Each structure stands twice: as structure tokens, then as C-alpha cells.
Amino acid sequence: MIEFRHVTKRFPGGTVAVEDFSLVLPSRKTTVFAGSSGSGKTTLLRMINRMVDPTEGSIEIDGVDVATVDPVKLRRSIGYVMQSSGLLPHRTVVDNVATVPLLRRVPRRQARTDALALLDTVGLDRALADRYPSQLSGGQQQRVGVARGLAVDPNILLMDEPFGAVDPIVRSELQQELLRLKRELHKTIVFVTHDVEEAFLLGDQVVILREGGRVAQVGSPAEILARPADDFVARFVGADRGRRALHVVTQDGAELLMDSEGRVAGVLGHGKPGTGEQPR
Ligand SMILES: Nc1ncnc2c1ncn2[C@@H]1O[C@H](COP(=O)(O)OP(=O)(O)OP(=O)(O)O)[C@@H](O)[C@H]1O
Numbered sequence: 695m696i697e698f699r700h701v702t703k704r705f706p707g708g709t710v711a712v713e714d715f716s717l718v719l720p721s722r723k724t725t726v727f728a729g730s731s732g733s734g735k736t737t738l739l740r741m742i743n744r745m746v747d748p749t750e751g752s753i754e755i756d757g758v759d760v761a762t763v764d765p766v767k768l769r770r771s772i773g774y775v776m777q778s779s780g781l782l783p784h785r786t787v788v789d790n791v792a793t794v795p796l797l798r799r800v801p802r803r804q805a806r807t808d809a810l811a812l813l814d815t816v817g818l819d820r821a822l823a824d825r826y827p828s829q830l831s832g833g834q835q836q837r838v839g840v841a842r843g844l845a846v847d848p849n850i851l852l853m854d855e856p857f858g859a860v861d862p863i864v865r866s867e868l869q870q871e872l873l874r875l876k877r878e879l880h881k882t883i884v885f886v887t888h889d890v891e892e893a894f895l896l897g898d899q900v901v902i903l904r905e906g907g908r909v910a911q912v913g914s915p916a917e918i919l920a921r922p923a924d925d926f927v928a929r930f931v932g933a934d935r936g937r938r939a940l941h942v943v944t945q946d947g948a949e950l951l952m953d954s955e956g957r958v959a960g961v962l963g964h965g966k967p968g969t970g971e972q973p974r
Pocket residue numbers: 705706707709710711729730731732733734735736737738888
């Protein structure tokens with residue numbers, strides 16, 4: 695598990711991106727940080743792998759303070775996927791996926807074999823392996839980014855708005871793929887998004903953030919949708935607008951996330967029969 699203990703991040707210049715943030719992120723679950731621009735989501739994520747160090751407080755992974763771990767070693771043991779896939783333009787797809795294993799001195803042939811298997815994992819045709827990133831669609835590039843994030847077989851996968859730059863149809867496909875990966879791989883995933891529907895679809899635990907990384911509400915999608923903690927959360931989840939009007943229904947023991955037109959937007963992964971809310 696990942697634990698934030700009273701974490702504050704003050705950037706030079708005085709911006710307090712995160713203030714006194716404490717939270718446990720359970721192992722093998724997906725925690726989503728959701729909030730509007732500037733609420734500190736990316737800063738929270740980057741403090742886990744020490745791309746950013748906190749000003750105060752600590753972050754522990756399975757009881758070990760990350761401040762005591764060499765940052766390069768830490769970063770090579772945690773998967774990281776970002777919005778712009780971050781692929782190296784002059785390297786082929788397979789070499790991009792194998793980048794970190796090669797840095798960790800995995801033999802080249804083995805790294806290539808593993809990388810090809812990872813293309814299967816993320817639903818990419820192996821025929822694309824020797825293309826360059828510019829020869830792929832945006833959605834394909836993001837899949838390569840996810841494969842690269844998985845290449846060190848990390849326990850933890852950090853994902854910073856990974857599907858933010860693709861069109862809605864591809865975005866939906868990528869979300870479904872991630873749900874499949876969640877079921878198959880059982881990683882601890884920390885996912886950042888400003889899209890509340892994406893947060894509820896993917897998160898086991900959703901953290902709604904106000905400015906300064908202040909927690910407005912933490913809970914399962916069903917809990918937050920059923921009982922928004924305050925007006926801020928209600929506005930954020932769209933409960934007062936009726937526009938999105940996401941709601942949860944229980945059907946045959948599964949919790950389904952429904953949109954305002956009664957279409958199934960997704961299946962929540964942790965449903966217990968009888969705990970879902972009826973449509974509002
Ligand atoms: N390196 C930095 N130096 C100074 N201020 C920073 C730095 N990085 C982030 N900030 C500030 O910290 C605050 C939180 O930024 P952060 O990127 O964590 O927010 P976010 O919720 O991820 O936003 P977005 O959705 O726009 O990416 C913002 O006010 C931002 O301007």
C-alpha cells in the first residue's frame with residue numbers, strides 16, 4: 695500500500711500545490727485523483743516516485759519511506775504513463791517498450807521478447823513493433839505508453855491523464871482495456887484525471903480534490919454518487935446539473951454506472967449486491 699502522511703508541497707515562489715494531505719492507497723486497487731486544473735493531482739502522483747519531493751510529511755510504500763530510496767532506482771521500479779505518451783521518437787515501438795528493462799541490464803533478446811508479449815497485453819498488433827511512434831495513431835501511442843509502464847513488471851502503475859489527448863471513442867476503448875488489465879494484472883494503480891466519469895469508471899477509491907490538494911471527499915464511486923459530501927462535490931460529480939447525472943444501479947448483483955440517458959457507462963469493479971443506488 696501507499697501511504698501519504700501529512701504531505702505538503704510548496705514550490706519555490708510560494709505556490710502550495712498540496713497541503714497536509716494524508717491518505718492510504720490500498721494495494722492492488724485503483725485510486726483515482728480527480729479534481730479541476732491546479733488541484734495538485736499531478737504533484738501528488740509525482741511525489742510517489744520522487745519526481746517531486748514533499749516539503750513536509752512523508753510517503754511510504756509498504757512501510758518504506760520513499761525519501762530513503764534512491765530516486766532513479768525508485769522510478770525504474772514504478773510504472774509511469776503520461777498524457778503525451780512520452781515515447782522516444784527515434785526509437786521503434788518495441789525499443790520504446792524495452793527502454794527501462796535495457797537500462798536495468800535485461801539481455802536485449804529477452805527484453806525484445808518481453809516487449810512483444812506486452813504489446814499483446816495492451817491489445818496492440820505485433821506487426822506494429824518495428825514502427826516509429828509517429829507512424830502510430832494517438833490511441834496506439836498511448837497503448838505503447840501503457841506497455842512501457844508495465845515493462846518492469848511494477849507493483850505500482852502511475853497514470854497521469856493517460857487518455858486525455860485522444861478522441862472520445864478511442865478514449866472509451868482505452869478505458870475498457872485498462873479495466874481488463876486491472877482484472878488480469880492486479881496492480882496498484884494511481885490514476886489522475888479531471889474527468890469525473892472516467893474517475894468513477896476506473897476507480898475503486900476516488901479522491902475528489904479541491905485546490906491545494908485538499909480532499910473534498912474520498913470513497914467508492916457508489917458512495918460518492920449516493921452521498922456527495924458537500925455542494926462542491928455535488929457540483930463536481932454533476933449531481934445538481936442533471937446533465938451528466940451519473941448514477942449507479944444494481945442489476946444481477948453487479949453495480950452498473952449509468953449515464954443520464956440510462957445507458958451503461960461502465961461496470962463498477964467492487965460491487966456488492968444490494969449496495970447500489972437506484973436512479974435519481
Ligand atoms: N514545478 C512547479 N513550480 C511551481 N509551481 C508548480 C510546479 N508544478 C506545479 N505547480 C503549481 O502547483 C499547483 C498544482 O499543480 P498540479 O500540476 O499538481 O495540478 P493538477 O491538478 O495536476 O493540474 P492539471 O490538471 O492542470 O494538470 C498549480 O498551481 C501549479 O501551478
